Amino acid sequence: MSKVVVFGHKNPDTDSICSSIVMANLQTKIRGEEVVPCRLGEINEETKYALDYFKAETPKLIEKVEEGQTVILVDHNEFTQTAEGIENAKIDTVVDHHRINNFHTAEPLSYYAQPVGCTSTLLYELYTLNNVEIEAKYAGLMLSAIISDTLLLKSPTTTEKDKKAVEELAKIAKIDVEKYGLDLLKAGTNLDKYTEKQLINLDAKIVENSGIRCMVAQVNTVNIPDVLKRKEKLEEVINQEIAEKELDLLVFAITDIVNSNSEAIVLGKRTDLVGKTFEIKNNIAVMPGVVSRKKQILPLIEKNM
Amino acid sequence: MSKVVVFGHKNPDTDSICSSIVMANLQTKIRGEEVVPCRLGEINEETKYALDYFKAETPKLIEKVEEGQTVILVDHNEFTQTAEGIENAKIDTVVDHHRINNFHTAEPLSYYAQPVGCTSTLLYELYTLNNVEIEAKYAGLMLSAIISDTLLLKSPTTTEKDKKAVEELAKIAKIDVEKYGLDLLKAGTNLDKYTEKQLINLDAKIVENSGIRCMVAQVNTVNIPDVLKRKEKLEEVINQEIAEKELDLLVFAITDIVNSNSEAIVLGKRTDLVGKTFEIKNNIAVMPGVVSRKKQILPLIEKNM
Numbered sequence: 001m002s003k004v005v006v007f008g009h010k011n012p013d014t015d016s017i018c019s020s021i022v023m024a025n026l027q028t029k030i031r032g033e034e035v036v037p038c039r040l041g042e043i044n045e046e047t048k049y050a051l052d053y054f055k056a057e058t059p060k061l062i063e064k065v066e067e068g069q070t071v072i073l074v075d076h077n078e079f080t081q082t083a084e085g086i087e088n089a090k091i092d093t094v095v096d097h098h099r100i101n102n103f104h105t106a107e108p109l110s111y112y113a114q115p116v117g118c119t120s121t122l123l124y125e126l127y128t129l130n131n132v133e134i135e136a137k138y139a140g141l142m143l144s145a146i147i148s149d150t151l152l153l154k155s156p157t158t159t160e161k162d163k164k165a166v167e168e169l170a171k172i173a174k175i176d177v178e179k180y181g182l183d184l185l186k187a188g189t190n191l192d193k194y195t196e197k198q199l200i201n202l203d204a205k206i207v208e209n210s211g212i213r214c215m216v217a218q219v220n221t222v223n224i225p226d227v228l229k230r231k232e233k234l235e236e237v238i239n240q241e242i243a244e245k246e247l248d249l250l251v252f253a254i255t256d257i258v259n260s261n262s263e264a265i266v267l268g269k270r271t272d273l274v275g276k277t278f279e280i281k282n283n284i285a286v287m288p289g290v291v292s293r294k295k296q297i298l299p300l301i302e303k304n305m
Numbered sequence: 306m307s308k309v310v311v312f313g314h315k316n317p318d319t320d321s322i323c324s325s326i327v328m329a330n331l332q333t334k335i336r337g338e339e340v341v342p343c344r345l346g347e348i349n350e351e352t353k354y355a356l357d358y359f360k361a362e363t364p365k366l367i368e369k370v371e372e373g374q375t376v377i378l379v380d381h382n383e384f385t386q387t388a389e390g391i392e393n394a395k396i397d398t399v400v401d402h403h404r405i406n407n408f409h410t411a412e413p414l415s416y417y418a419q420p421v422g423c424t425s426t427l428l429y430e431l432y433t434l435n436n437v438e439i440e441a442k443y444a445g446l447m448l449s450a451i452i453s454d455t456l457l458l459k460s461p462t463t464t465e466k467d468k469k470a471v472e473e474l475a476k477i478a479k480i481d482v483e484k485y486g487l488d489l490l491k492a493g494t495n496l497d498k499y500t501e502k503q504l505i506n507l508d509a510k511i512v513e514n515s516g517i518r519c520m521v522a523q524v525n526t527v528n529i530p531d532v533l534k535r536k537e538k539l540e541e542v543i544n545q546e547i548a549e550k551e552l553d554l555l556v557f558a559i560t561d562i563v564n565s566n567s568e569a570i571v572l573g574k575r576t577d578l579v580g581k582t583f584e585i586k587n588n589i590a591v592m593p594g595v596v597s598r599k600k601q602i603l604p605l606i607e608k609n610m
Binding site: 098099106108110299 | 403404405406407408409411412413414415416417418419420599604607
């Protein structure tokens, strides 16, 4: 029998990777048998910084799961965002902080979700609920995930629970949150080494509603104009993605993590879904105060549907 | 703004009713504002016995929810089993012990599910997690729900958590579990007062998979032949239900709660979904050892699809 595996969503971000490693640690301790952390894509620069800092191994890359395999999902539930073969796997547990959509199981399962800023905030709770002690390394990984998802507790997705978790985890990991947090976020803003195609797919989510397929990609930066120097080539690649993935809309949001603003390249036949809220000029929508895909960009697209 | 409401599934059983009352109590204490227990159908005899015993009010009957209304679901998640208008309500929280299917939300939510025998076992945990003291009345209602769902801890759906909850809740409610439990279950076996149509709908669930619509209804008894005296009239009503609800299969399971067996009247154009596993003679399938719809009857139907 193959081992139980844990993974986050495709195009993994720091939460998906760190939460997989942490959940595997917690579940291994609870079950008394090895649970294996996996990933569904390449590690980004920000995540790499966190794994290096806390000396954590990169999870194993997988593309699909076997029929009947027991799986644990973290940081996602939608089948459009997960491993191939999920329909025939046994979904044992989900820990997530997103809406539930495009998701179903054949049997009862454990599902632990709350509308908080980060999956790792819930994992922090699960350690406590299960009376499992948190080692410094795993505290550091959870801390990194929360800092990443909440942009250092500044995103509108941030809740009191996230703040409390950061406070407690920082003590266990012995970390200066402000300093480490800014270093971590900045590590993710080194975008020069990526091709345009890689940039579009670094942190991208596809959502499908009423037959409309939208992809919202996001990158963090400390200098939006710097990224927009590559606009022409980015647009070319975005249009290829739209054709390949049969998208009605692709929003590529470039988020300034210091000033908490975004500008987005918006292409596809349904740019009106963004255009009804933000003026689009030369394919670019300026979005003051927007930093959260989940809490700000996706809801505005759905509102305009 | 209308108050937050809590309800269980249509054709409510003791778990759906008691868990609604209990969850409303817990949430009222957590939120500091009144949360209202509701129900989506008539109370059965077993549930009535529990409510009378613990002097609990019958929840308010509703059929639909308003647009934008905040709702809490207990003991179910599937939209086929819930109130009308759910697509446009705000689903705030779900506490459940079933698979997830035909369910989605527009926004992140709280979801607390585990594969245990009864929703009230999870509510017992939630009191503890939220440091809310359990009053004897609510302990008694949770106890009743668990006894009902697990047939006094004898159903194969029973887990260690259910047993632990029963033990602790019995202390708080000061109840002799064996004696009260058998009285409660027997109260639900007085089927003479129901019409055949009422019997079919007392505890019925509709599931839909790959375009096949099945309804599985269940009644508890201490004497199966006694119920089967009404076979002819039951079949007539079952065939009406099949036509009205456009069902491909209706299974009416009559469960002997003392000897832990069932016999089922099986009708519809897809009786093969049961017939591949149990021989059907004169529209009746004898099912030795079968007492659980969720753990035994539904999985065998789906396996045969």
